Amino acid sequence: xxxxxxxxxxxxxxxxxxxxxxxxxxxxxxxxxxxxxxxxxxxxxxxxxxxxxxxxxxxxxxxxxxxxxxxxxxxxxxxxxxxxxxxxxxxxxxxxxxxxxxxxxxxxxxxxxxxxxxxxxxxxxxxxxxxxxxxxxxxxxxxxxxxxxxxxxxxxxxxxxxxxxxxxxxxxxxxxxxxxxxxxxxxxxxxxxxxxxxxxxxxxxxxxxxxxxxxxxxxxxxxxxxxxxxxxxxxxxxxxxxxxxxxxxxxxxxxxxxxxxxxxxxxxxxxxxxxxxxxxxxxxxxxxxxxxxxxxxxxxxxxxxxxxxxxxxxxxxxxxxxxxxxxxxxxxxxxxxxxxxxxxxxxxxxxxxxxxxxxxxxxxxxxxxxxxxxxxxxxxxxxxxxxxxxxxxxxxxxxxx
Numbered sequence: 001x002x003x004x005x006x007x008x009x010x011x012x013x014x015x016x017x018x019x020x021x022x023x024x025x026x027x028x029x030x031x032x033x034x035x036x037x038x039x040x041x042x043x044x045x046x047x048x049x050x051x052x053x054x055x056x057x058x059x060x061x062x063x064x065x066x067x068x069x070x071x072x073x074x075x076x077x078x079x080x081x082x083x084x085x086x087x088x089x090x091x092x093x094x095x096x097x098x099x100x101x102x103x104x105x106x107x108x109x110x111x112x113x114x115x116x117x118x119x120x121x122x123x124x125x126x127x128x129x130x131x132x133x134x135x136x137x138x139x140x141x142x143x144x145x146x147x148x149x150x151x152x153x154x155x156x157x158x159x160x161x162x163x164x165x166x167x168x169x170x171x172x173x174x175x176x177x178x179x180x181x182x183x184x185x186x187x188x189x190x191x192x193x194x195x196x197x198x199x200x201x202x203x204x205x206x207x208x209x210x211x212x213x214x215x216x217x218x219x220x221x222x223x224x225x226x227x228x229x230x231x232x233x234x235x236x237x238x239x240x241x242x243x244x245x246x247x248x249x250x251x252x253x254x255x256x257x258x259x260x261x262x263x264x265x266x267x268x269x270x271x272x273x274x275x276x277x278x279x280x281x282x283x284x285x286x287x288x289x290x291x292x293x294x295x296x297x298x299x300x301x302x303x304x305x306x307x308x309x310x311x312x313x314x315x316x317x318x319x320x321x322x323x324x325x326x327x328x329x330x331x332x333x334x335x336x337x338x339x340x341x342x343x344x345x346x347x348x349x350x351x352x353x354x355x356x357x358x359x360x361x362x363x364x365x366x367x368x369x370x371x372x373x374x375x376x377x378x379x380x381x382x383x384x385x386x387x388x389x390x391x392x393x394x395x396x397x398x399x400x401x
Contacts, residue, residue: 069340080348120289129173
């Protein structure tokens with residue numbers, strides 16, 4: 001499955017950072033990680049930190065799937081509003097899920113500092129504004145739910161939003177203290193490089209074609225014909241898990257993004273803020289560390305990569321029309337346009353844990369706008385599972401829920 005169009009900004013910006021060999025011999029390990037994106041990089045880092053002999057494989061070059069197409073916005077807000085999630089799964093699970101995403105931002109900041117990352121991690125606030133007058137009622141309900149849960153939030157009226165950010169035609173919104181942005185493509189490569197030095201084995205352009213289950217281990221055969229014997233498998237394959245798992249647990253969506261030419265002065269007033277709105281589908285934007293404005297949206301059901309990519313010009317116009325509503329006097333100079341594919345679950349939550357059809361295996365499948373923060377939670381949950389321990393969020397993130 002093609003998870004992106006031909007011009008993802010992060011891949012063009014960073015180029016081919018590193019390359020690894022394909023599998024050319026039989027191997028053994030404690031943990032085999034399948035999927036070399038940001039999720040796989042975090043899982044590999046956790047496993048290596050804990051002393052497991054770890055191998056990672058990916059059917060492409062590393063990070064050339066969804067990680068190259070992500071907007072890399074780090075938010076604690078889940079695609080399903082907190083007040084709605086409380087109604088779906090109860091207050092305990094809903095608040096814990098939101099707090100896990102919030103904690104993940106702190107942990108990513110700590111990790112980027114520890115490895116002296118050059119991935120542009122930056123703390124930011126988050127503005128969630130009402131794009132229609134009728135949205136104010138439920139958005140204020142969301143504000144109260146977050147405030148009640150202990151999150152640092154402030155309600156801004158439309159005139160305050162105009163004064164602070166220069167946005168017109170809004171109807172108020174929630175300003176959250178917790179948020180950040182990063183270049184996930186670069187950060188993942190940094191983690192891979194660091195852990196290879198510690199003994200992590202990586203084989204790219206290596207696709208798993210079959211897996212056999214035995215007592216205490218699995219035997220994976222790759223497209224090269226060589227095999228890997230692993231005590232545990234961790235699947236970090238995101239939206240492609242839909243091709244592997246029988247039940248219909250996630251809906252695939254196409255999303256579109258554009259990025260401007262560099263103009264640090266022009267975007268200065270939102271350089272420290274993530275912005276998104278109440279549209280369905282919602283529009284979201286952030287600045288990049290090199291002074292561009294990145295805007296995404298236009299989500300719709302995914303059918304195939306060809307159809308998705310054929311809509312690039314149309315979707316660019318749609319996104320710019322939304323931007324024009326709040327910034328009518330500005331002209332956006334487009335530099336790059338691309339599309340990606342993501343997954344959407346009914347409750348906005350990931351799938352992390354075991355699946356009955358896959359023995360000696362765990363899945364870390366973060367979906368929606370929180371894929372990266374869910375991946376941080378996932379690597380910690382799998383760490384617990386490997387030690388035979390339970391996790392508070394397991395019942396909320398499990399398959400068959």
